Amino acid sequence: MSTITSPGAARPTPPPASMPDLSRRDLVVDLARVCCVLLVVVIHVVMVGVGFADDGSLVVTRPAQEQSWFPLVTWAGQVMPLFFVVGGFASATAWASTRRRGGDAGDYIRGRLLRLARPASAVFVVLALALVVARAIGVDPGLLDAVAIGVGSPLWFVAAYGITQVCVPVMARLHATRPLATFAGLAIGAVLVDAVRYATGVTEVGLVNLLFVWLFVQQLGFAYASGWFRRPPRLVLVLVAALAYASLVPLTSIGPWPTDQLAGLNPPTVPLIVLGIAQICVLTLVHPLLSRLMETRGARAFVFVVGSRGMTVYLWHVPLLVALIGVMLLVGAPLPAPASSTWWWTRIPVTVVVLALVGLVSLGAARLERPPRTDAPGRRRPSGGVIAVAAVLVIGPSFAVMQHGLDVVNAIAGAVGMLAAIWLLGRSRPTRSV
Template sequence: MPEPTETALRRRARHLDTLTPASRDRAVDALRALAVLGVVLGHWLVTALVAEDGTLRTASPLQRLPWLAPVSWVCQTLAVFFLVGGHVATRGHASAAARGVPYRAWLRGRLDRLLRPVGALLALWTVAATALLLTGTPLNTLHTLLKLALSPLWFLLVFAALTAATPLVARLNPLWPLAVVLHVDVLRFGLHTGPDWLGWVNLPAGWLVPYTLGAAWARGEFRTRRAARTLLCGGTAATVALVLWAGYPASMVGVPGAAISNLNPPTLAAVTFGLAQCGLALLLRDRLRAAMRRPLAWAAVALVNLSAMTIFLWHQTALMATTAAALPAGRLPGLHTLPDGLGWVAARLAWLPVFALVLAVCWTAFRFREQGPRRHGPGSRPGRSRVVRVHRGAGPEAGRGVRRVV
């Protein structure tokens, strides 16, 4: 008699739980998963593709419904991703150096998995863009689609650059890049003397702040909750002050038509908001570790971590594929209509499961680019999950395989 699906899932989750080394900090994986899913959900909630006069253009509910700004506070989680990235890269580089692994080999391994899934995205959209041009798609529609599809790449480029700079910035005090952001914003918005390109200095400097906080975490500088509470309270107070009295937008993502975008490039308000997020993330570590002792919760987090870049790269494509596929049915609420009221918000919430289903199809088709193909050779079993791998150490467990979560 076939094993019930729920029982099989629980059995596999328990098996993964037993294979995970006790030394692994599951809170780090949980924070990374929450950061990725927050960005995905945020984009799905505040990105609208409006069908008008045979074309598609982007719009945002935040433009006409500014009271939805708190959505951006919950879902703009990039600072947490950079915090975790700095933590993991700093520990990984120190471990590699201790084992005598050259910097170049360490960096190649770090960047390989990060950038490997990009090729599939670029290949698909090259074919799609060519097909759309040949079928007479308006250029402004094509521009809208390509801008959304390729927008995640800016994040990967910045993250890759900071990863490569880990040996140089691992001991950098976060106050230094924070000071750069402060001075850039004073020139841009206070004195109005900076050139147009000056704001883009904040792109590396702004995300370097949470990255170096992650490095400090890896060095053990956040063992107590006091430092995390200081980050949370100080970052929150600074952000509130900047929004109320310095003219920064309340939304932590860009809003079409707004004079200032907090994210493109990052402003001082986005960075102080990121400090608050990092403080909250550090405060939640113990609770997340406790939650990750549940096998099903840990299995879900491990699955997201294994496919983090695939999910991140393809979530906008999933939204656009759903929107395009539904066009023959007319202008559907929450999908092709102007985001100007509660009705649109309710309809968009109803579309989220459809976006998730299409993203799952993309994940099934392209996750191998991130995880690598399954092996079917000697010593491996067909269909074996890449969630675990064999690791041989020099300790008491040397000589027998110790499977670890990747």
């Protein structure tokens, strides 16, 4: 959202130094990002079922995914495409800001990697210590592996988003010079990758779509930032969104893709592109209504508080959910049978408790999400080679977790890799004398 001041009008009073200046932000985008994160929390809460059956045995299931209605619900509940769209918007504006300040691609990538690595490092360190201690005290290896894989599931995002951030300078230039060709190339690439994947049965082929699918969706964010979606009549946006959602029917019934859009997340599949198109059209349609909402103090405060802790909420909510369940088991708290009516009703307080726990963790962890400090006068960023090594250290461990699940080795590698990346990216070197 921007503020326009007529020549003769009084200038708006700047906010106090302690308050964020929101006058030049599209607060609807911030609201969309916050809603995406919170919906992910809710989805994970209803997907983890731990309780006792009638015979007293411990039951661990995924209640939501066992429901007949769940696959169709994911057509609305799979919000990761929208998350990457609004991430693309944020990336476009951040890259433009970097260039206005005289920065280059290395400056941009360095800053974005730091904003990923710093909050992720805390999670990796804590999980590595927890897994080492659990193994040392003799926790059942099978149970430990199952818990670790679930706890580490959100870490895939660090790898996927890190890949898109490294590509932002190149993709932004392509959007400025060959936007339609770029969209077409990415879409064709995604279709070809999925065709080979499903024809051969080799799931790993789909990993190439970490580039094609997520970069296509990120380009939608660039287009949104460029004003593309504000130009067509609203009826056109309605028709495009309706056509995109309708196309999921043949894609998932005649085509090879699963109806459950969560099942098509890792590796990402073509339907996520379709969802991204539909979701950005819907966001554009409701933008005027949400803009009025974001004019209220309460909405702005809510979005600022949650949005400034977005990565903390996302990365910590599953570990804290699992920890909460573990404590309840240890103290003998009554746990209803998963998928029972009582279990479904208890998801409301469980969600509230998890968010409260995340809020407590954020009191210390949220500072890791702050923008990195600028280099001191006479100093400049590390070399491109150092930044490239740091990118591998940030993306590599999370990619390994995405592929093989979290275990002691991957957790330790992640902790060491993230801390090493932060150290490398935090270094500076003397500015060349002219």
